[in-house]
Amino acid sequence: MTIQRQYSLPNCTLILEGLSDGTAAPSQFDLRPALSILMSAECRFVGQGQPLTGGRDFFESLVKAVSSYAQEFLSGVPSLAGESTQPSLVRFQRINENLHRLTVQALEPEKTTSPASKPPLPTQIDLTTVQLFDLVEAVDQFFADSQTLPELSLQLAPVSKRHAKATAPIAKRALPAAVGMSSLALAAIAFFFVPIPEIQRPRDPVPQPNASGNLATPTPSGAGTPNPNPTPSPDVTPSASSSPTASPNPTPSSSPTASPLSAEELKGSEATAAKITDAAEIEELSGKVYEQINAGWKSRPGFKNDLAYRVTVAQDGAIVGYKLISPEEADEGQTPLPELLYKPVGSRRIGEPLADFRVVFTTGGVLQVSPW
Known part of the structure; x- marks a missing residue:
């Protein structure tokens, strides 16, 4: 009994006819008999009066050609199928952005003694991009059908980088690297002319003469937090002595800046200091x-x-x-x-x-x- 498989798309219909060899058991999820012997394949396009027909060789060549051409069209990387030394029954050629030519070579007839016999001409059909991808979808549906020619599979391999075309010219790709190297060189030249900063060690304090002509030597005793804005007082004269004499009547300074107290002044300030009463x-x-x-x-x-x-x-x-x-x-x-x-x-x-x-x-x- 002849088995028929049909894969229909809006602009393309793929019809396969064949027989089952009886060895393949039906799938648990698909009770259809398996089509394992292909007798004929037919491909019809909307707007084209003549369908494309052939046997197993035609169908296998059509499947390989349409898959390879679709990958080349989408990626922009030329396919290596055209470099094969063996002639292919089906070929695709790009005419423009929306037109693709499908050429099917006719099988050579058996040799005859008639000198007037001529070789058959190839069949050519111009497909739009929509028709092309409907054909691609029909082929994908065939490969997804596990009950139709299960032994036939499509072997795909990635294209080597040496076959890929550069998306930008080499001059444009080299421009960022050249600009970066130039900027680095200019920065190095600019830093070359920057003077090296001089490092100076901190100097020791130099004794300063006071009003009486003596040299005042700074001593750590009685030294508190230095006042950033010292206010000179006409009644106070710097002295080198480290033991100041407390005034019997200390008067609080009206300046907001705190002045240090000696031990004697601290005892005398108890009478005038505010008491904590809280x-x-x-x-x-x-x-x-x-x-x-x-x-x-x-x-x-x-x-x-x-x-x-x-x-x-x-x-x-x-x-x-x-x-x-x-x-x-x-x-x-x-x-x-x-x-x-x-x-x-x-x-x-x-x-x-x-x-x-x-x-x-x-x-x-x-x-x-x-x-x-």
Whole structure:
């Protein structure tokens, strides 16, 4: 029984007729009999009165030619099928952007003794791009049909890069590299003329003569944070002495810039400094004082009687001064107060709010801190 397969598209119809050899079992999902012996192949196009017909050789040549030409048309890379030494029954030729010529060579007739016999002429059909890709779709449907000529397959291979045409001329492709190299060379030349910066070591401070003609040598004692905008005072004369004398009646400076205090001035400023009266702030400072002194009191106890001190604390919790209350004489080295005193002495701000606390070092090794 003859088996027919038809693959229809709007502009192309592919019809295959053949037989089944009976060896192929029907598929589980397709109960149609397998067409394994091709007897004839017919290809019809809309607008073309004469269809293209042939046998298995014609059909295999048509499948290979249309697949190769479609890849060449889409990629722009010439196909190697035209370089084959064996003649092909079906060939495609591009005429313009929308017209493609399909040529089918006629099979050579058997040799006859008649001298008047002439070889048959090839059949040529001009296809539009739409008709061409309908033919491509029909061929794709054939390859997707597993019940029609299952042993026939299309072998596709990538084209070598040496056959690909450059999309841009070599001069245009080399232009970015040339511009980059030129820019690099110009930048190197420009950097060549840039002078090398000179590195100078920091100079040692030079003593400057004061008003009395003596040279004032800078000393680290009593040095606090340098004032970026110092204001000269006519009543103050720089001196090389590192132990300034405290004024009996210190007058707060009206300048917003803080000036350093010596140890004596710090004791004298207690009478004029503002007192911290907020209960919450005093309680917080009491905790800070206890933590500092308790952490620094390593050897305890090392004395016979309790030691009571009046400790002056700034708003940030720094211990800026202390004074022994009882007994009248004691070794201060037995307490951590000398190590916890803010250094350098006298570098705090004038008029800074202060708070006094009573600190007792008991003989039992217990530290007591309470507001003064």
